Amino acid sequence: DVQLVESGGGVVQPGGSLRLSCAPSGFNFDDYAMFWVRQAPGKGLEWVSLINWDGGRPYYAESVKGRFTISRDNIKNSLFLQMNSLRVEDTALYYCAKGVIVGTTDYYYMDVWGKGTTVTVSS
Amino acid sequence: EIEMTQSPATLSVSPGERATLSCRASQSVSSNLAWYQQKPGQAPRLLIYGASARATGIPARFSGSGSGTEFTLTISSLQSEDFAVYYCQHYNNWPHFGGGTKVEIK
Numbered sequence: 001d002v003q004l005v006e007s008g009g010g011v012v013q014p015g016g017s018l019r020l021s022c023a024p025s026g027f028n029f030d031d032y033a034m035f036w037v038r039q040a041p042g043k044g045l046e047w048v049s050l051i052n053w054d055g056g057r058p059y060y061a062e063s064v065k066g067r068f069t070i071s072r073d074n075i076k077n078s079l080f081l082q083m084n085s086l087r088v089e090d091t092a093l094y095y096c097a098k099g100v101i102v103g104t105t106d107y108y109y110m111d112v113w114g115k116g117t118t119v120t121v122s123s
Numbered sequence: 124e125i126e127m128t129q130s131p132a133t134l135s136v137s138p139g140e141r142a143t144l145s146c147r148a149s150q151s152v153s154s155n156l157a158w159y160q161q162k163p164g165q166a167p168r169l170l171i172y173g174a175s176a177r178a179t180g181i182p183a184r185f186s187g188s189g190s191g192t193e194f195t196l197t198i199s200s201l202q203s204e205d206f207a208v209y210y211c212q213h214y215n216n217w218p219h220f221g222g223g224t225k226v227e228i229k
Contacts, residue, residue, distance in 0.1 A: 035218075045159075045167065045210055045220040059217065095166055102155060102173075102214065109157045109214045111178065113166040 002026040004096050004114030011120045016086050020117055022079035022096030030054070030074035033099035033108050036081045038092035039116075046092075049081060050099065050108065057106075064090075086121045093118050125149050127211055127221035135229040142198040144224045146211035151191045155215040158187055158196045161223075162207045170209075171196065201226070 008020040022034070036048040049070040050059045058070045069082040079096055093116040099108035126149040136142045146156070154174040159167040169178040171187035174194060184199040198205055206228055211221040 044223050045161075045212070047218045047220070050218075061217070100172070107155055107214045107216065109155075109169070109172045109212070109218075110159075110167075111169045111172070113168070115166050 002098070002112045004098065004112060006094060006096050006114045006117035009094065009117030009119045011122060012086055013123050014086060014088055014121055016121070017082070017084045018086065018119060020081040020083065020094055020096075020119070022081075022114060024077055024079070024098070027098070029072075029077045033101065034070075034072060034079045035097040035099055035108070035110055036070060036079075037095045037097055037110070037113075038090075038119075039095070040089075040092045043092075048094070051079070052106075083119070086119075088121050091119060091121045124217070125152060125213055125215060125219055127213055127219055129209075129211055129221035129224050131224060132222070133225045133227060135227050136201050137229045138203060139200050140229075142201055142205075142226055144196040144198075144209055144211075144226070146189075146194040146196070146221050148192045148194075148213055152213040152215035154190050155213055156187075156189070156194050157212045157214065158185075159210045159212065160205075160207045161210065167210065198226075 003025045005023045051070045055072045067085045071080045095116045097110035098112040128147045130145045156174045158171040161167045175187045208223045
């Protein structure tokens with residue numbers, strides 16, 4: 001059974017840092033791109049970051065570029081999101097999701113999602 | 124950035140009735156369009172990808188259509204478990220979600 005389990009969320013002051021982790025199981029992790037997607041309380045979904053299968057191509061939404069860093073460890077089967085210079089507007093439930101590539105493009109959709117980990121940025 | 128607009132924001136439907144949800148892209152996304160269902164307190168679930176292909180395990184009452192800028196998700200006969208929020212998302216380059224349509228019991 002394909003599963004994704006996020007961890008590392010918590011309460012942090014503005015300007016602080018957090019590192020989220022995602023533990024996959026039930027599939028060959030190093031065959032797939034991975035996403036981070038967030039959902040602010042009572043709001044819709046926002047794509048945050050994407051990393052290709054070998055970690056060589058990370059991509060970011062404009063709202064987090066320069067502050068967040070996505071990475072992966074294919075030996076230890078883990079996905080990470082290092083979040084620095086956190087802002088109140090980064091408060092959200094953060095999901096990791098497995099990416100499925102579209103043919104020979106660099107486009108991906110998300111076919112499996114974890115349950116998420118909550119990040120609260122507040123003074 | 125390609126913007127996605129969903130309508131209506133809320134759809135009130137009786138069980139057993141048909142529900143039609145719309146999603147419009149600000150420019151063509153070809154068929155690079157997915158639909159997700161999200162129930163309260165749960166993660167999103169993939170329903171449709173490639174604008175019209177059902178994901179694994181999704182019942183046949185869910186169907187997607189469209190290409191370019193206009194897309195539709197149809198639920199042919201609403202079941203109690205289908206009342207939820209539905210999001211469209213393009214993946215033509217960086218992914219972007221629509222604002223969602225809440226399907227509620229009439």
